[in-house]
Amino acid sequence: MAAAGKPGKRRVKRFYDYELLISIIFLCVFGLVMIFSASSYKAQLESGKSYSYVWKQAMFEAVGFVIMIAVSKMDYHKLMIFAWPSYIASYVMLILTMFTPFGVASHGKKRWLKLGPIQFQPTEFVKIALIMLLASLITYYGLRINEELRVRNGWRFWTWESKWWKLVLLSAPLTLLVTKNNLSSGIIIAGIVYVMLFVAMKKKWGFIVLLGGLVAILFVSPYIGDFLESIHVLQDYQLSRIHVWKNPVKYSQSGGYQVLQGLYAIGSGGILGKGLGQSLQKLGFVPEAQNDMIFTIICEELGLFGAICLIAMFVFMIYRFAVIAENAPDLLGSMLVVGIMAHIAIQVILNIAVVTNVIPNTGVTLPFISYGGTSVMLLMVEMGLALSVSNRIRQDENNG
Secondary structure: OOOOOOOOOOOEEEEOOOHHHHHHHHHHHHHHHHHHHHHHHHHHHHHHHOOOHHHHHHHHHHHHHHHHHHHHOOOOOHHHHHHHHHHHHHHHHHHHHHHHHOOOEOOOOOEEEEOOOOOEEEHHHHHHHHHHHHHHHHHHHHHHHOOOOOOOOOOOEEEOOHHHHHHHHHHHHHHHHHHHHHHHHHHHHHHHHHHHHHHHHHOHHHHHHHHHHHHHHHHHHHHHHHHHHHOOOHHHHHHHHHHHHHHHOOOOOOOHHHHHHHHHHHHOOOOOOOOOOOOOOOOOOOOOOOOOOOHHHHHHHHHHHHHHHHHHHHHHHHHHHHHHHOOOHHHHHHHHHHHHHHHHHHHHHHHHHHHHOOOOOOOOOOOOOOOOHHHHHHHHHHHHHHHHHHHOOOEEOOOO
């Protein structure tokens, strides 16, 4: 106790976002429950063990949770020494996956990299690497990223001193390389770059125009798809996804089958659902029910109420990211969390939009919920980074 007449000693208490931690734990546990429900029938047929998928996922999540806690207790400033090495490693891993025997094909595309006993998707690593690099460079450039436009003869143009274009040039080749083999991950990575630059830069009109243009292109995509395919911008399977999106019934015996079965599952769930474990569509009707289409099983078993509750939990997680980013001790911490927030938000929106046929099928998983060891472990690393930033937020208290 402080002596009479003397001011109390000032001590520093560090914040730790337990609300974010609880939301992560909830989503992981809920994901395990739904993976078991969605995969038990398939797992029983494949291995005779209904719990094989959920057991593997639980092991990955347990290891990922330990890694997350360890990362959250580290100083994220020191972790930034891995930004450039991770960026370079991303190119190496993608090249090894696409052009060497180390790449493993899945559904006709080489998306997995197998190095000895370890097999993983490099695109998940790329997301973290790019978030770290962009956060580091935005912090390094500071106000130079917002150099004002110069006016000459009535025209306004960007100066070479502006640094935003360097970030675009660094991101574009990596994004295109990912997109060539994995459209959904390419869209997510491009979205992460978009959001981080949008937050970092003062002038927003260019971003709004770009977003509006992309939305317009989406709606007219069926009319320009054939042209893009003819000039080899789109692959045949990508063009077929656009056709399926516009008319899934017409292609019900091919690409439209998965879309229609998913919509049947969503529609049959009603308000409160059929009950946990009572899905019929997971019995071989919805392909890969435990992966990309798991949201349809959630809607069928838990109904609209369960789907809204899950979406609300994701919204709460995004809110916690926003709180951490706003109160981060420096620009680096803020931009790191903005990048992570963009990743989670975009991936959730894409997955739900795909399974409800709002946009063409891009084959994207639902974070923390869908089956996938690589995805959940690297998501845990991102969560560790966000918690590390929260742990550097200082709360001053007076003793006395």
